[in-house]
Amino acid sequence: MATPVQTQTVDLVARFPGMVTADARPGYTGFIVNKENLVEVATAIRDEFGFDLLTAVTGVDYLAENKMEVVYHAYKTTGGPGLVFRVQVERVDPVEVPSLINIWPGVDFQEREAWDLLGIKFTGHPDLRRILMWEGYEGHPLRKDWKEPFFEEEAKPFKSRWPDGQHTFAENKNPFRDNLKFPADFDPEKFEVVNEDGLYASLERHTMKNEEGSLNTDHIVVNMGPHHPSTHGVLRVAVTLDGETIIGLKPVMGYLHRNHDKIGERNTYLQVIPYTDRLDYFNSMSNNFGYVTTVEKLMKIQVAERAEYIRVIMAELSRIQNHLIFIGMLMNDLGTMYTPSLYAFEERELVLDIFEAVSGARMMCNYFRFGGVVRDIPDYVMQKIKDLVLERLPAKTDEMERFLNENEILVARLKGIHVLNAEDAIKYSVTGPVLRATGVPYDLRRADPYSIYDRFDFDVAVRQNGDMMDNYLIRFDEIRQSLRILEQALKQIPQGPINSQKPQYQVRVPAGEAYGRIESPKGELAFYVVSNGKPNPYRYHVRPASFVNLTAVESMCIGSKIADFVALLAMLDIVMGELDR
């Protein structure tokens, strides 16, 4: 396991005396910035100290201390450890913190999420609306004093279920006999629906205006989704169109918001693992990886040597099948319905066979445990992996490239379309293949190595143009590099125990915080976990790649055609389970 990230390499206290204090709570790192000086300090962090990539913004509700905290995690795209800084404010409504959207525009959606779920008002944010829930929803669900309609107890295991195993229907305990919660004396007949004026008003933000003297054309607003064959799930996009040209765009999400954070905070640490499977449901292995890495950081435990290799093997296999599906789905959206994706799914099934053989499930593997993995890889499965990695997948990757790469229509649809330059990509906190296609060689397996990635010889796949074609080609590069890592891992994997800990239902996690991040196939997948020493996480937050990468979409699409936007959604490789959580 990589050593815990040292954040004290930057001394903000000396640079800003009186404005910044070091966080002295046990288990915490980083700095506490005064609310009034936040913008000034953040500007210096970006410009003087060079932390150009703000990956995560989230809030924590410290109910007992009567405080709300906003935590920022900043990193350098040149690699190295990050910087944690935070703002603490009184927990009295309105809870107000200045927005950092002018310094790192990538905080846009994340600040909106913190407003939606925690009720932290970011002053200066131009479009602070609810993002995951709908406008008009009662309350801010992640506050510690907010209880969901099916609330039973603060933490699992619930006394009613364990150890006696009694079961009563949750519906019977709720006054509305369903998963509902209304304010007292609510009358549904007199209720007036909150309309979506806010959404359409915010569409104007980037909308291009007709130039003086030019032909005045009518603009129409089109809603794509949430039921739309090309939005990769239940994403909705409101677009302003001038003919076929997009002149304004706003993603609307939350249609698959299934309350991952809130449920995670009720669960025990171990119970969260199967829920992480359902984040990015193409890559349950990677999600497991990110979560256990974070908790292991908190627990300060070593991972069994053989398990480290097994983890890398599983994560890289997962990356390969993800990228193959990506290519298939991109082709689907470009109009070659089905054929390339059938090729991709054929290979994916073979990878899923391996997952099923080791974990028992095709998609929701629930395979990682703190300190290792749950089962060893049997010999015959190891042989299967070897056959796949050494023989079949390299040949099939070549085959797909040969079939597709020089196709005239494909090149015409991808080359030079939707160019994202490196500067904008970093500004919008874009990570993963999309960032690397713009020429920034930022791969967490290299930039901030976790697990045992520092032992392998591989290149960070990088392309220079940042257009759709490069985004497409970089996936092939990454498949090749993953195969390289797999080849070495399969050669080096030692025999031995698969878990450094004893099997246990409940783990002891010392108080503190941890921010663990991994290079998931979609970008940086990070978990922010705060422990107060109890069997459940006090705060559990997921920083998904899809969600943050989507921040850039608004500015990328302006001026392009609506048909290319469909391809762009495929290119960003979003997964709604992870996006909405």
Next chain:
Amino acid sequence: MENEKLSLPNYNIPEDLENVVAVTTLDRLYNWGRRSSVWPLMFGLACCAIEMIAAQTARYDMARFGMEVMRPTPRQADMMLVSGTVTKKMLPAIIRLYNQMPEPKYVVAMGACASSGGPFKEGYNVVAGIDKFLPVDVYIPGCPPTPQALIAGLIKLQEKIDRQSIKTVRWYNKEKKDGNYVPMPILGPDLIDVRRNADIKQAAAVAKVTQESA
């Protein structure tokens, strides 16, 4: 159907005429046509949708059951496969799609979430089972159900279609003119099921009384 053929089992049709002549009932003919081409709505909600796609691909091949034609528009679909967690925010869209589907229409709840809320039942934005709003024909257990399980569920749906009779089906019933129209729920402070307005008002009033006495 015991006998997969269109012909009723008790008629002895000469072998060389078997592909030309069939003796059967009107119900059987009607159901045979419908069960052999159930067009699903191309509609994915969550993780289960990926297994639904997998079931379409070469290894499992739903096309063997006449179900390969996924229609993105509800106007051309016969069956809604609710594949994943139904959230409160998404529910109005699902109900609208269902109402737009022409009869005869079927609903299959795929996976634990669509059947009952599944692992996410306790979530504040989750509808605990689509059957609170739509009439579900087949429930498929699993999280997510494997493609095999999905296909088994769809075969169950075919069996259900086989048992229907043209005399009793709801879409030819003159008394039930609006068929299975489900009123649209409203997104208010929480999800408002307009069929339950009176209930909600009453429970909210009770909540006020208990709040005041507390």
